[in-house]
Amino acid sequence: MDRYLIESPHExxxxxxxxxxxxxxxYLHHFEWGCPEGTHVGWAIIxxxxAAQAFLAVPPLVRHKARVVKLKRYEESEVMSWH
Ligand SMILES: [Zn+2]
Structure with missing residues (x-):
């Protein structure tokens, strides 16, 4: 399983x-929201x-506006090996 950032902008x-x-x-408890501040976006890492499966966390109403990004965490050794 990979980790994905989901960004769900809406009106x-x-x-x-x-x-x-x-x-x-x-999926309600997976998401955090900017709505009360006037930024109508929900974010979650699942x-x-x-990516196709991650998109299913966003209801059809606004799924077409969602962005899904596969995440990678870099290890210290990996970064240290770069020249
Ligand atoms: Zn909202």
Whole structure:
């Protein structure tokens, strides 16, 4: 399993429906939100088999606007070996 950052931008008027859909699909507690500050984006880091599977955490309502990035953590030895 790889780790993926999910970024889910949406419009202010989509908020309540999006959060209810996330509650229904079981991903609500994975996400943190900028909504109360006026930045209508949800972020989560989840484990998934593929980017396609990670996209499924975002409800269809705003899935087309979501961005999924596969994450890599660099080891100290890896960075030290660069010339
Ligand atoms: Zn919002």
């Amino acid at each position: 202010a008027q989509e908020c309540k429906k999006l959060l209810k859909d996330m509650l229904a699909n079981g 484990e998934a088999e593929s």
